[in-house]
Amino acid sequence: MKNLNRLLLISTLASALSLTACSKKEHSHEDGEHEHPSHEEGHQEHGHGHGGGISVTHYTTEAELFVEYPPLILNTESAFAAHLTWLKDFSAVNQGQLLVSLTGGGHPEERVVATVSQTAGIFRPVMKPQYIGKRRLQLILTDGTQQSVHDLGEVEVYPDAKTATEHQAVAEEESGLIAFTKEQQWKIDFAxxxxxxxxxxxxxxxxxxxxxRAAGQAIVTAISTGIIKSATNDFPHLGQKVLAGQTLAYLSPRLGGDADLAALSLAIEQASITLDQASYERKRLESLLTLEAVAEKRVIEARQQERLAQANLTAARKRLATYQGGEGGIALKTPISGTVVAVNTTAGASVEAGQSLLQIADLxxxxxxxxxxxxxxxxxxxxxxxxxxxxxxxxxxxxxxxxxxxxxxxxxxxxxxxxxxxxxxxxxxxxxxxxxxxxxxxxxxxxxxxxxxxxxxxxxxxxxxxxxxxxxxxxxxxxxxxxxxxxxxxxxxxxxxxxxxxxxxxxxGAYQVRLAATAPAAMGHGHAH
Known part of the structure; x- marks a missing residue:
């Protein structure tokens, strides 16, 4: 069994070493079309790790890195498939450059830089190590002013494929795992x-x-039976902002008994005549007082009668104005500032005493x-x-x-x-x-x-x-x-x-992951090769 695993691993490594001889096409299972990458890319994009390959998931505060690559072998090209995701919104990194760096082990730094491939989010740098031994592997994403440093720790650069095979453990794949590719994750609301x-x-x-609130609401009610009139051209409406003390409408009380507009007009005329008579009498008595022909007491009484007649005329005019146009009537004011949240009447409507007309609330x-x-x-x-x-x-x-x-x-x-x-x-x-x-x-x-x-x-x-x-x-x-x-x-x-x-x-995106487990075909493969 061990020999069989070793043979499988050697076969996989041989496949990895022959990447540059592979077709330079990208293929998407999802749409079935072929795309031709640029010459400088020159490598395939792979899906999930092959047997004997290495895969790592690493996080910084800015980005997530999921990278797959074969064991590093001296003077042998190792193709990296680095999937990079911005953690702020879990979108694919679609610009910038990725630097792959090997340092330490007493050797000079080795580095290679790649830009994003034809598939957004995937960078495909190719490293050809020149020194063997333990090296520190870093992948550094730079996008304008942003930088995400992914330090993957120490890795081994092997002298040849045989040594790599002998030192690489064959990982047993966990059963029951759900495959949901980065390309699928990037297409949905995922985090x-x-x-x-x-x-x-x-x-x-x-x-x-x-x-x-208890002090944050008020109901404007009709204090008597009457007709509602608008205070402005715009009758109060839902959502309207109002200020404390603002007049929202007018209430014209309904005439009671045998009263009508003609009677109110007659009352004004009568009050006006009474005022004229009182004024004439006051002036006459004042003239006689200068001749000392009347007592001062009668003049004082005449003046009081004139003032009373003037008050009666003013009241009569107000009563009539209540039932006429303009701003006549009883002003209906809001006691608080807030928003009109309920309107139970309209301009011109007849209302009863105590009826709720408007509701104001502080929201x-x-x-x-x-x-x-x-x-x-x-x-x-x-x-x-x-x-x-x-x-x-x-x-x-x-x-x-x-x-x-x-x-x-x-x-x-x-x-x-x-x-x-x-x-x-x-x-x-x-x-x-x-x-x-x-x-x-x-x-x-x-x-x-x-x-x-x-x-x-x-x-x-x-x-x-x-x-x-x-x-x-x-x-x-x-x-x-x-x-x-x-x-x-x-x-x-x-x-x-x-x-x-x-x-x-x-x-x-948990629903889509669950769907990928129960009905993979419904989600599509979505991985570029």
Missing amino acids: TAPAVTRAMRDSVSAIGVIKP DKVWLEAKIPESELSRIQTLTGGFFSLNSLSQAIALEIGKNARLVAYGGLVDANTRTVPAILEFSNPQQQLRLGMTVNTQLYTGVAQNLVAVPASALSDENGQSVLFVLKEGESFERRVVKASIRDGDWVGISQGLIAGERVVTR
């Missing part, structure tokens, strides 16, 4: 992240509703009212905050009391009907994205925390009641792993069993 150990805060589930700061089940109350030691999401797929919004939230109330009475206790948190509503009345999935922190291996919540999927992750074993190989999920804290989920810190999991 991975390492599992980390972090303090995970325990929480309890609650029913949450987004509500306006910059809102309340999360969470109703905690009675059975969960004993778990809460100290209410320190919580998090909520609009649905199971949306990103969680974390609230921490004393940082970005304020505890308004934590009820001391269990509701007799719902058997819940309310907790109210006040927080800012950026860009007013949250709408009043929304029901949200809410978790409230209990004040208890423990250190756990954790992954982003998006990495976890439920398969028939099992918590499943897809773990990156190598650049293009993944393992489906059943784990035991524990505490969820915002966008993180603790894993109590089945995963260790540092292992990298798929956080976006």
